[in-house]
Each structure stands twice: as structure tokens, then as C-alpha cells.
Amino acid sequence: MINLFEVAETNEMIAKENLDVRTITLGISLLDCIDADLAKVNEKVYQKITSVAKDLVKTGDAIEKEFGIPIVNKRISVTPMALIGGAACRSKEDFVTLAKTMDQAAEAVGVNLIGGYSALVSKGMTGADELLIRSIPEALHNTQRVCSSVNLGSTKTGINMDAVRLMGDIIKETAEISAEKDSADCMKLVVFCNAPDDNPFMAGAFHGVTEADAVINVGVSGPGVVKTALTRVRGENFEVLCETIKKTAFKVTRVGQLVAQEASRMLGIPFGIVDLSLAPTPAIGDSVADILCEIGLEYAGAPGTTAALALLNDQVKKGGVMASSYVGGLSGAFIPVSEDQGMIGAVTAGALTLEKLEAMTCVCSVGLDMIAIPGDTPNTTIAGIIADEMAIGMVNQKTTAVRIIPAIGKSVGEKVEFGGLFGYAPIMPVNPFSCEAFVNRGGRIPAPIHSFKN
Amino acid sequence: MKKTIITVVGKDTVGIIARVCTYLADNQINILDISQTIVQGFFNMMMIVDTNLTKKDFGMIVDELEKLGEEIGVVIKCQKEEIFDQMHRI
Numbered sequence: 001m002i003n004l005f006e007v008a009e010t011n012e013m014i015a016k017e018n019l020d021v022r023t024i025t026l027g028i029s030l031l032d033c034i035d036a037d038l039a040k041v042n043e044k045v046y047q048k049i050t051s052v053a054k055d056l057v058k059t060g061d062a063i064e065k066e067f068g069i070p071i072v073n074k075r076i077s078v079t080p081m082a083l084i085g086g087a088a089c090r091s092k093e094d095f096v097t098l099a100k101t102m103d104q105a106a107e108a109v110g111v112n113l114i115g116g117y118s119a120l121v122s123k124g125m126t127g128a129d130e131l132l133i134r135s136i137p138e139a140l141h142n143t144q145r146v147c148s149s150v151n152l153g154s155t156k157t158g159i160n161m162d163a164v165r166l167m168g169d170i171i172k173e174t175a176e177i178s179a180e181k182d183s184a185d186c187m188k189l190v191v192f193c194n195a196p197d198d199n200p201f202m203a204g205a206f207h208g209v210t211e212a213d214a215v216i217n218v219g220v221s222g223p224g225v226v227k228t229a230l231t232r233v234r235g236e237n238f239e240v241l242c243e244t245i246k247k248t249a250f251k252v253t254r255v256g257q258l259v260a261q262e263a264s265r266m267l268g269i270p271f272g273i274v275d276l277s278l279a280p281t282p283a284i285g286d287s288v289a290d291i292l293c294e295i296g297l298e299y300a301g302a303p304g305t306t307a308a309l310a311l312l313n314d315q316v317k318k319g320g321v322m323a324s325s326y327v328g329g330l331s332g333a334f335i336p337v338s339e340d341q342g343m344i345g346a347v348t349a350g351a352l353t354l355e356k357l358e359a360m361t362c363v364c365s366v367g368l369d370m371i372a373i374p375g376d377t378p379n380t381t382i383a384g385i386i387a388d389e390m391a392i393g394m395v396n397q398k399t400t401a402v403r404i405i406p407a408i409g410k411s412v413g414e415k416v417e418f419g420g421l422f423g424y425a426p427i428m429p430v431n432p433f434s435c436e437a438f439v440n441r442g443g444r445i446p447a448p449i450h451s452f453k454n
Numbered sequence: 455m456k457k458t459i460i461t462v463v464g465k466d467t468v469g470i471i472a473r474v475c476t477y478l479a480d481n482q483i484n485i486l487d488i489s490q491t492i493v494q495g496f497f498n499m500m501m502i503v504d505t506n507l508t509k510k511d512f513g514m515i516v517d518e519l520e521k522l523g524e525e526i527g528v529v530i531k532c533q534k535e536e537i538f539d540q541m542h543r544i
Contacts, residue, residue, distance in 0.1 A: 002535065004489050004500045006542040007461055011531060065513040068533035254540040 010251075014069055017224035018286040019252065021259045022279050023073040024060050025200035027207035027215045027272065028052050030079040030116075038088040042101045045084065049076060049105035049114075052214050052269075057110040059266045063259055071259065072221075072421075076106060077205035078116035086128035092135035099139035099146050106145040113188075115205035117148040120195070123157040123444065133166060137173040140185040147188045147203035151195040153390040155397045158447040159193065164390065165439050167191050168383030172406055175375065179408035182416040186405040187370065191386055193393030193400045198273050199329040204366075204401060215272035216264045217329060220256030221279040222248070224286045226316075230294040241295065242315045249276070249319030257324040275329030276320035277365060278312075280340040282423035288312075288333050289342025300335075300343055301352030309333060310363035330399055332365030338418060338425035339370055347426045354385075354428050362392050367401035372416045372425040375408035382406065384435035395448050457486065457535040458505045458512075460519065464528025466497040474501075474530065477522055481515065482507040497528065502535070 013019035033044035053076055060074040078084075081098055089095045099117050106114035117139055119129040136148050150167060153159035171186060178185035190204045197208020200217035207215070229248040233240050256274040264271035280288045289300035295308045313332045321327055335357065337343045346352035354371065361367045367389050373382075386402045393400030407416045407427055417424040462474060471490070478485060483503050490499040508515065516532045523530030 001487070001502070002459065002538045002542065004491070004498065007459055007500050007538055008498070010538055010541055011461060062513065065516050066534045067537040068516075068531050069537060251541045255537060258536055258540045 011068070013222070013225045017222070017228045018281070018283060019222050019225050019255070020070040020072050021256055022219040022221040023075050023200050024056070024071060024259065024263050025075045025077055025205055025217045025219065026053050026056050026267075026269065027077045027198065027211055027217060029207055029211060029213045030084045031209070034084055034087055036087045038094055038097065041085060041088045042097055045098065045101050046105045049078065049102070050108050053109040053111065055267060059263055062266065063262050066262070067258065069255060069259070073112060075111050075200070075202060075205065076109070076114045077200070077207045078102065078114065079207050079209060080118035080120055081116055082119035082126070082129045082132040083209070085132065086126065089128060089131060092131055092138060095132050095135040096139045096142060099135070099143050102146050103143035111145070113145050113147055113202045115147040115149065115202050116207060117146050118150060118206040120151045121160050121163045122151050122154040122193075123160060125160070125163055130166075133163070133170060136170050136189060137177045137185070140174055140188050141177045147205065149190045149192060149195065149204045149206060151192045152386065153193040153394050153445075155194060155394050155451045156447055159387065159390045159394055159445040161387065161439065161444050162442055164386050165380075165383045165442070167386060168379040168439065171382055171404060172379045175406040175408050182418065183375070183405050183408050184418055187403065187418060187422055190401050190403040193390040194398060196329055196399055200275050201277065201279065201330060203403060211272070212270055214269045216260055216267065216269050217272040217275065218256045218260035218263070219275040219277060219279060219329065220252055221277075222252035223278050223280045223288050223291055225252055226278065227285070227287070227291045227294050230291065238311070242311065245312060245315035246319035249316040250323045253320040253323035271326070273326045273328030274320075274324040276317055276324070276327055276331040277329070278316055278333040280334060280336065281421055282339055282341055284341055287340045287342035288335055289340050289346055293342065299349055299351035300346040301356045305356065306359050306363055309335070309360050313364040330365040334366060334369060335360055335364060336370035337428075338372065338416075338423040339421065340423070344423065344426065347428060354430060358388060358392070361389060361400055362396060366399055367393070367403075369401065369403050370405070370422070370425060371403075372405045372407050372427045373430050374411045374427055375406050376411070377406050377430050378434070378436070380434065380436040380439050381430060383439040385430070387439060391445070456506070458503050459533050459535050459538060460501040460503055461531045462497065462499040462523065462528050464497055464523070464526070466492055466495055467527065470497055470526055470528060471499065473522065473526055477519065478503060481510055483515075
């Protein structure tokens with residue numbers, strides 16, 4: 001039987017070490033909402049989301065009470081909107097109406113974010129894909145809760161460099177249109193290589209076409225728990241270090257599995273996956289960078305950071321895989337800058353650069369995340385940064401992403417403030433040399449040789 | 455039978471167990487096991503209870519026990535057993 005110490009350990013994790021379930025994300029297929037008439041698509045999309053998700057928030061709150069574990073977010077992901085609106089939308093404005101409908105539906109059911117204003121263009125763009133991509137700045141500016149993502153490449157298809165180049169412009173445009181609020185719309189826009197179909201985390205969540213009609217995906221979180229466990233093994237060797245991370249990850253993931261199963265049972269919707277990511281927040285003691293420091297680095301970004309992160313990421317997965325019946329999504333340590341107090345500290349101290357972050361993304365999920373750069377960074381340079389990150393994902397057969405914020409009117413030394421879970425970010429310097437001729441070539445980069453496994 | 459774990463943590467004072475048990479009895483909640491220690495003047499108790507007979511909604515019991523804890527000056531948490539079982543047992 002459970003004893004006093006075990007109960008105390010769990011409650012200590014919740015009360016003092018920020019153990020929580022980061023998100024219950026309900027994936028909803030909108031494929032049955034496709035229609036050639038735009039008004040009908042909008043109506044069907046609203047009806048489907050509000051009927052499938054009507055009990056989501058209530059259920060999340062009930063589970064929170066039952067187990068005494070905070071469930072921070074309840075969210076929705078939908079089928080990539082470029083597919084749903086393709087038959088009806090003739091202009092950018094047509095697509096924006098769909099974004100507004102998503103926003104209204106999300107508000108009606110009480111979720112704080114809805115993902116899936118997305119296009120999957122890893123090999124080529126359809127007319128609808130391109131229209132949706134071009135409508136992103138306007139769509140994000142006119143909605144509160146909508147998140148957008150674009151898949152630009154994959155190991156199987158290579159990298160769509162036309163789309164990469166276009167996204168350089170779109171990210172800049174998104175920043176400019178929201179310049180008066182520190183270019184904050186860019187937080188809701190992410191580009192991917194090898195985007196997973198079942199990611200529960202925003203801004204990149206969408207409900208892939210390979211998924212069932214509705215599915216429950218859960219993202220857990222526990223950087224604070226891992227950090228605290230590691231304080232007890234200071235000075236011990238790598239074997240002890242790795243075992244400690246693994247055991248802790250197991251415990252954290254079990255909570256996610258329990259919540260996912262309970263949500264699935266209560267809502268009558270199948271359980272999809274648990275995402276094993278260590279997701280930080282700006283709260284003190286909820287930082288992935290602090291774990292790296294506990295492992296033995298003065299700051300995240302010091303020599304040894306990539307190795308420490310590789311080790312952390314791998315042990316989290318090894319512990320988590322056994323704790324859950326189905327694992328998916330991004331599953332790794334997140335290294336966003338603005339959402340992690342330790343990362344912000346490392347950038348401010350000059351320990352962490354964009355290039356080091358890029359190296360770190362080779363060994364963890366997900367990519368260059370929540371990074372503020374000067375507002376006058378050329379569009380082609382943004383496209384170049386994206387291309388580099390996509391190449392890492394493509395060659396290493398892993399998901400990589402870029403969520404970057406060109407802070408309009410600001411430069412290195414200043415910072416952007418987003419508030420709440422999004423935190424703030426010091427503006428990081430970008431390599432000033434041009435890649436214009438490279439990104440303007442057009443076409444696509446072929447898939448790497450090791451993708452031909454048939 | 456689904457079990458529930460009630461934990462009470464806080465500064466020791468007269469009548470903590472009495473008041474918690476009275477609440478449970480009033481609400482048809484059966485106590486299956488109690489373990490309790492005092493560490494450096496801090497009262498630490500765990501109860502395993504059966505909530506199957508109570509007519510109250512689980513969320514309401516959680517809220518009322520929390521409120522009772524505030525009155526006594528301790529922290530009372532009420533959680534379904536599964537969260538501990540899942541975390542500490544393979």
C-alpha cells in the first residue's frame with residue numbers, strides 16, 4: 001500500500017517543484033467540414049469544434065480536482081486549415097474568415113489557444129497552401145487564440161526552399177503588423193521540419209490527417225522536479241546522474257498517462273499520446289537551463305552544454321517511454337529562450353548565442369524557440385536561419401522548428417515583453433553576413449541519401 | 455473499491471484528527487487506514503478513505519476539506535489514490 005513518504009514526495013513535487021500537466025490538447029478532425037461554399041465551411045467548422053470540445057475545460061477542471069494536480073492548459077488542435085479551406089477560399093481574406101471562426105469556437109468552449117491554422121508544404125505548395133501562408137499575418141493579427149504552423153521540409157521530401165524564402169517574408173510581416181505590442185503575433189507562428197501529427201504543444205499543434213476523428217494528447221512538464229532530484233546527487237558520476245533523471249522522468253510521465261486516460265474516459269474520446277517533453281515556464285524553478293546548471297555548467301551555453309542537453313533529453317525519453325503506453329508528439333527537452341528564466345539569464349550574461357542554440361537543437365526538441373532578434377534583420381537572413389534549422393531536422397531525422405520574433409524598432413541590448421507563460425526575451429545578435437543569393441535560388445533541397453530506405 | 459488519500463500537514467494543535475474525522479463521519483466517508491507522525495512540531499497525517507458511500511460530489515469534498523484546513527490552520531488535500539499508485543508502483 002502507498003505510504004506516507006510516497007504521498008509526501010508526490011505532493012512536494014506538485015507544491016514546490018512545479019509539477020503539472022502542461023496541456024490536455026483535444027485534436028479534432030475537420031475533414032468532414034470541407035465544402036465549396038465558404039459560409040458553410042465556417043458554419044461546419046464552428047459546429048464541429050464547439051460540439052466535440054464542449055466538455056473539454058470542465059473535464060480538465062474535474063481531473064485537476066480529483067488528483068490534486070494542476071492542469072495548466074486545455075487546448076484544441078484541428079486539421080491543417082489549408083486542406084479544409086482549399087475548396088472554398090479564393091483569397092487571403094477568405095482564409096482569414098476561417099481563422100476568425102476558429103477563434104470564436106475556441107472562445108465559446110473556453111480554451112486559451114487553438115492550433116491548426118497550418119499548411120503542410122514540405123515538398124510543394126498548392127494554391128490554397130500559398131494563400132493560407134500569405135494570410136497568416138492578417139489571421140494572427142485579427143484573432144486572440146489562433147496558432148499557426150507551416151511544415152517546410154522533411155527527411156523524406158527534402159526542404160521546400162520556395163516556402164522557406166516566403167516564410168522569411170511572412171514572419172517579418174507578422175512582426176510588423178503587431179509592432180506596437182512587441183511583435184507578439186510571432187509567438188503564435190512556428191515553422192517545422194518533420195512536424196509531428198500529434199503534437200499537443202502550441203504554437204505548433206495541429207491534428208494530422210493520419211489521426212482519428214478526435215483524440216486526446218497530453219503534454220506533461222517537470223523541469224523543476226528533475227532539477228530538485230539532481231540536487232541530491234551533486235558530484236556523483238554520470239551513471240548516477242542518468243539513473244536519477246530516468247527515474248524522475250518516469251514518475252512525471254506516469255502522471256501524464258493517468259490524466260490522459262482519465263480525460264479519454266470522461267470525454268469518451270480515444271487517448272492518443274503522451275508527449276514527454278520537459279517544458280519550462282518563466283516561473284522560478286521551472287527551467288530547463290537550471291537543470292543544465294545543476295548537471296555542472298555555470299550557465300546554459302557554456303562548453304559542455306550540447307553534451308549535457310543530449311544526455312538529459314535521452315534519459316527523459318528512456319524514463320518516459322516505459323511510463324506511457326503511447327508516446328509521441330515532440331518528446332524531448334524544450335529550450336525556448338523567453339519562456340525559461342535560466343535561458344534568459346544565460347543570454348543576458350553573454351553565455352548563450354544563437355549559434356550555440358542551433359547546436360543544442362541538434363540533440364533535443366525542438367528548435368530555435370521564442371528567440372527575439374533585431375527588427376531590422378533582413379527577411380533573407382530569417383529565411384537562412386530557418387533553412388539551417390530545417391537542414392538539421394532533415395539530416396538527423398528529427399523534428400526541428402523555428403519560432404523567432406523580429407522585434408520591430410528594437411535592437412540588441414533591448415528586450416521584448418510578452419507576459420504570462422510567454423515571459424520576456426533579450427534581443428540576440430544575428431550574424432550580419434548575407435545569405436541572400438542562397439535563399440533566392442528557388443526550388444527545393446533534395447531529400448538526403450539516408451532517407452531512401454525502401 | 456476506489457480509494458482516496460487525505461493528507462493533513464501543518465502546525466500541531468489539539469483536535470486536528472477529531473475535526474477531520476467528524477467531517478468524514480458526517481459525510482459517510484469510511485476511514486480505512488491512518489498513519490501519522492510529528493516532525494519538528496509539524497503534524498503530518500495520511501488517511502486512506504473510501505468515498506463510495508458519500509452523496510457529495512468529489513470536487514465538493516475537496517473544497518470543503520480545504521476550507522476546514524484553513525479553519526484549523528493546516529493544509530488538507532484530498533486526492534484519488536491512483537496518482538500515487540501510478541507514480542510509485544510499476
